[in-house]
Amino acid sequence: xxxxxxxxxxxxxxxxxxxxxxxxxxxxxxxxxxxxxxxxxxxxxxxxxxxxxxxxxxxxxxxxxxxxxxxxxxxxxxxxxxxxxxxxxxxxxxxxxxxxxxxxxxxxxxxxxxxxxxxxxxxxxxxxxxxxxxxxxxxxxxxxxxxxxxxxxxxxxxxxxxxxxxxxxxxxxxxxxxxxxxxxxxxxxxxxxxxxxxxxxxxxxxxxxxxxxxxxxxxxxx
Numbered sequence: 001x002x003x004x005x006x007x008x009x010x011x012x013x014x015x016x017x018x019x020x021x022x023x024x025x026x027x028x029x030x031x032x033x034x035x036x037x038x039x040x041x042x043x044x045x046x047x048x049x050x051x052x053x054x055x056x057x058x059x060x061x062x063x064x065x066x067x068x069x070x071x072x073x074x075x076x077x078x079x080x081x082x083x084x085x086x087x088x089x090x091x092x093x094x095x096x097x098x099x100x101x102x103x104x105x106x107x108x109x110x111x112x113x114x115x116x117x118x119x120x121x122x123x124x125x126x127x128x129x130x131x132x133x134x135x136x137x138x139x140x141x142x143x144x145x146x147x148x149x150x151x152x153x154x155x156x157x158x159x160x161x162x163x164x165x166x167x168x169x170x171x172x173x174x175x176x177x178x179x180x181x182x183x184x185x186x187x188x189x190x191x192x193x194x195x196x197x198x199x200x201x202x203x204x205x206x207x208x209x210x211x212x213x214x215x216x217x218x219x220x221x222x
Contacts (some may be wrong), residue, residue, distance in 0.1 A: 002071075003075050035073075035134070043116070046117055047075075050071075051072040056097065056098075063097045065097055065101070066103070072113045073111070074096070092118075106212065112134070112136075116132055116133065118131070134164075155183060155186060159194025164200075173204075179213075185222075196217050196218040196220075199219050201214045
């Protein structure tokens with residue numbers, strides 16, 4: 001099994017501090033430009049608000065929005081209640097807060113994130129689709145607290161919904177090696193039908209840190 005293409009999203013080379021800061025600034029500006037342009041092209045009538053301005057009516061850890069999310073944008077329609085409600089529903093608020101917390105993991109690595117509007121069918125049911133624009137690319141977001149088998153299920157689900165997925169793994173017992181081994185077996189399973197386009201991004205806990213890794217799904221092929 002080859003894993004050379006799996007890499008953490010942080011700078012592994014050594015450069016002078018000033019050069020690193022300049023490169024980070026250039027990269028952050030380019031990421032913001034790509035995401036802003038993609039949002040305008042895909043959702044021309046949507047308005048966007050900073051995640052730090054959102055005040056959910058609900059309280060509790062499921063609805064917590066962390067500090068330091070001012071660089072994350074959210075579709076205003078996600079925080080605009082329907083005419084029949086004074087606030088967004090508990091389920092919608094819980095989902096949004098979780099997506100913002102997940103977006104912060106990538107935004108802390110200089111990614112530019114726009115959390116997307118939810119599309120509804122004529123009967124009011126939500127239509128499955130990407131959750132966010134990440135550096136101008138559409139992504140599914142998944143958060144996992146369970147076992148490595150849950151990671152597999154969420155990955156398979158994501159392949160039916162889009163080409164790119166970010167899976168945030170909160171179980172500290174799941175390592176980078178566990179994820180690589182599981183995804184390698186999934187993609188090379190003869191029954192796998194999810195295709196090989198797009199990128200797979202995941203984060204794992206290492207002590208107090210949360211490390212993000214990224215690879216192209218085609219690189220998982222045997």
